[in-house]
Amino acid sequence: MQEPIISIRDLHTRYGNREVLKGINLDIYPYETLVILGRSGCGKSTLLRHLIGLNKPSQGDILIKNKNLVTASEQERDNILKNLGMLFQGSALFNSMTVGENVALPLKEHTPQPDSTIKIMTRIKLGLVGLAGFENFMPSELSGGMKKRAALARALAMDPEILFCDEPSAGLDPIVAAGIDHLVLKLKKAFKMTIVVVTHELESVFLIADRIALMHQGEFLFVGTKQEMKASDNPFVRQFLERRPDDDEVDKDKYLKSLVGTL
Amino acid sequence: MNLLTRTFSRAGQQFVEFAVHLARICQLCAQTLVWIFIGPLRGKKIRWHLTFIQIVRIGVNSVPITGIIIFCVGLIIAMQSAYQLERFGATIYVADLVGVSMTRELGPLITAIVIAGRSGSAIAAEIGTMKVAEEIDALKTMAMNPLGYLVVPRTLAMLIVLPCLTILADMLGILGGMTLAVVNLKIPFIAYFNQTASAILMKDFLTGLVKSFFFAIIISQIGVYQGFSVSGGAEGVGKSTTASVVSSIFLIILADLLFTMLFYSTL
Amino acid sequence: MNLEINVEESNGIVFLHIKGEVDLYSSPDVRKKIFEIVKHKAPVILVNLEQVKYMDSSGVATLIEGLQQSNKYNGRFALYGLQNNVKEVFELTRLDKIFAIYPDRDSAIGKKDA
Numbered sequence: 302m303q304e305p306i307i308s309i310r311d312l313h314t315r316y317g318n319r320e321v322l323k324g325i326n327l328d329i330y331p332y333e334t335l336v337i338l339g340r341s342g343c344g345k346s347t348l349l350r351h352l353i354g355l356n357k358p359s360q361g362d363i364l365i366k367n368k369n370l371v372t373a374s375e376q377e378r379d380n381i382l383k384n385l386g387m388l389f390q391g392s393a394l395f396n397s398m399t400v401g402e403n404v405a406l407p408l409k410e411h412t413p414q415p416d417s418t419i420k421i422m423t424r425i426k427l428g429l430v431g432l433a434g435f436e437n438f439m440p441s442e443l444s445g446g447m448k449k450r451a452a453l454a455r456a457l458a459m460d461p462e463i464l465f466c467d468e469p470s471a472g473l474d475p476i477v478a479a480g481i482d483h484l485v486l487k488l489k490k491a492f493k494m495t496i497v498v499v500t501h502e503l504e505s506v507f508l509i510a511d512r513i514a515l516m517h518q519g520e521f522l523f524v525g526t527k528q529e530m531k532a533s534d535n536p537f538v539r540q541f542l543e544r545r546p547d548d549d550e551v552d553k554d555k556y557l558k559s560l561v562g563t564l
Numbered sequence: 565m566n567l568l569t570r571t572f573s574r575a576g577q578q579f580v581e582f583a584v585h586l587a588r589i590c591q592l593c594a595q596t597l598v599w600i601f602i603g604p605l606r607g608k609k610i611r612w613h614l615t616f617i618q619i620v621r622i623g624v625n626s627v628p629i630t631g632i633i634i635f636c637v638g639l640i641i642a643m644q645s646a647y648q649l650e651r652f653g654a655t656i657y658v659a660d661l662v663g664v665s666m667t668r669e670l671g672p673l674i675t676a677i678v679i680a681g682r683s684g685s686a687i688a689a690e691i692g693t694m695k696v697a698e699e700i701d702a703l704k705t706m707a708m709n710p711l712g713y714l715v716v717p718r719t720l721a722m723l724i725v726l727p728c729l730t731i732l733a734d735m736l737g738i739l740g741g742m743t744l745a746v747v748n749l750k751i752p753f754i755a756y757f758n759q760t761a762s763a764i765l766m767k768d769f770l771t772g773l774v775k776s777f778f779f780a781i782i783i784s785q786i787g788v789y790q791g792f793s794v795s796g797g798a799e800g801v802g803k804s805t806t807a808s809v810v811s812s813i814f815l816i817i818l819a820d821l822l823f824t825m826l827f828y829s830t831l
Numbered sequence: 832m833n834l835e836i837n838v839e840e841s842n843g844i845v846f847l848h849i850k851g852e853v854d855l856y857s858s859p860d861v862r863k864k865i866f867e868i869v870k871h872k873a874p875v876i877l878v879n880l881e882q883v884k885y886m887d888s889s890g891v892a893t894l895i896e897g898l899q900q901s902n903k904y905n906g907r908f909a910l911y912g913l914q915n916n917v918k919e920v921f922e923l924t925r926l927d928k929i930f931a932i933y934p935d936r937d938s939a940i941g942k943k944d945a
Binding site (some may be wrong): 387487 | 586693701705
């Protein structure tokens with residue numbers, strides 16, 4: 302068995318009394334595309350924030366290339382983060398900078414590269430995502446899909462080994478969203494990256510995923526390939542795949558109570 | 565009784581909240597100052613180009629409005645004091661009054677309040693907007709510390725700019741008083757100038773500058789703190805921006821009171 | 832650093848042998864060497880990438896700079912011996928269209944007069 306590039310071990314997160322993640326275990330292997338699937342509020346975004354070092358879990362470990370992100374010092378954490386790229390849901394481009402400056406920023410900050418090389422690298426990355434010639438545009442001048450592409454270029458600036466994507470197709474029309482999905486596929490082939498995608502959109506899942514992890518109420522209900530998922534008879538997996546809404550059972554007393562206050 | 569306990573518990577709760585905020589601001593402030601003064605020795609760089617941008621934004625662009633306001637305040641003080649001093653035929657002492665009150669008190673204070681309203685709020689709004697748009701998170705995942713990238717340049721710029729603006733304000737305020745004295749009270753320019761020069765002590769001027777340094781820390785740290793504590797979209801940015809102005813002005817006045825008490829009793 | 836760069840000159844051709852991984856932190860060394868050679872306006876520069884296991888976009892960008900510099904004085908700047916994954920990086924960025932890329936040393940030299 303190959304050694305995992307990311308290993309999540311017994312991860313718990315609590316906000317007050319509410320347990321958001323209930324002991325998550327997951328191994329992610331090099332060069333695979335893993336999609337973390339789940340409905341809104343299931344804890345998948347929280348998990349992602351842990352993986353990119355934005356939040357600290359209450360308990361448990363996250364090993365990235367055998368280095369523990371949870372217990373790492375500031376310096377160690379920064380070194381781990383330099384190997385990661387992150388595509389935020391809302392793009393999160395720096396609005397005060399041009400697209401080119403956005404992509405160049407991590408390179409200027411962390412590498413000994415001279416400005417002329419950085420400029421060429423920036424143009425290469427923008428060309429890859431189909432934004433050649435847009436380097437002097439401000440993010441506010443771009444459409445939603447172009448912003449996502451620019452953000453992807455920035456996430457790839459440092460040639461990361463692992464790319465995280467948070468809802469890559471959220472808020473985009475179906476055609477633009479499909480374009481982003483195909484772009485991710487192309488980049489995966491080209492850069493030999495490990496890609497972790499968090500989403501709730503089934504179409505893109507089946508297009509880009511090698512493996513799927515289905516999350517429900519802070520736990521993984523299912524981890525496996527697309528085929529395994531389609532064959533699964535877990536009721537929640539079926540409900541998710543068949544897009545059935547929750548059963549609308551009405552507890553008479555509870556309902557009345559919710560309408561009139563105390564009984 | 566119910567109302568009484570509720571009022572007290574509300575007041576107590578708000579006091580605790582205030583104390584928590586204050587403690588966090590002090591922590592932020594300590595981190596920032598450590599970065600500025602000790603960081604460079606430990607290989608943490610100060611981004612001078614970003615600091616320069618902030619100096620222009622906070623300082624240079626604030627010169628006109630600060631200048632006009634403080635000039636008007638100079639005029640007002642001169643008029644009010646002339647009204648009193650005329651009765652004793654001592655209008656020449658307008659120069660003393662304007663000069664001393666400008667350098668010791670009004671120059672630093674008015675400048676700080678104008679900058680709190682103009683630039684402190686801008687800092688809060690800018691950082692707040694970045695927080696809402698996940699830009700702060702993006703910085704962190706790129707292994708860039710928002711403290712070094714956002715907070716230090718703004719704080720440093722404020723520390724450089726506010727004392728400079730205060731010196732300018734001192735001069736323009738005195739000029740305001742002088743304008744009234746020369747035009748309206750018919751005091752010769754040179755007489756007013758000499759009177760001012762003999763009235764102001766170096767001490768007056770320096771205590772004003774010391775205050776402005778502390779005001780700079782208050783404005784920048786409150787602005788940054790309010791920016792970082794934004795939650796809940798555009799509405800949150802608005803709330804934090806307002807809060808930054810209100811709380812910085814409050815703390816500026818409070819700090820001013822403390823300093824004046826200190827200088828008054830010791831110097 | 833796990834990068835070795837050797838310069839060899841024979842018959843007016845400058846060979847740049849690169850060995851190891853060209854990444855964000857090592858490519859400035861490559862750049863320095865290339866710029867030294869380009870400064871003397873070497874008419875033919877051949878970059879040997881046989882021993883390069885990995886090259887990221889900074890390495891590619893560095894080579895583009897070299898090409899650009901040598902084009903300024905109408906020099907010839909070519910690459911040879913690309914390993915598969917390095918070649919893929921060039922293909923993905925469509926830079927295989929810009930560079931003259933040869934499978935090995937002999938074919939790279941042979942093209943000199945063509």
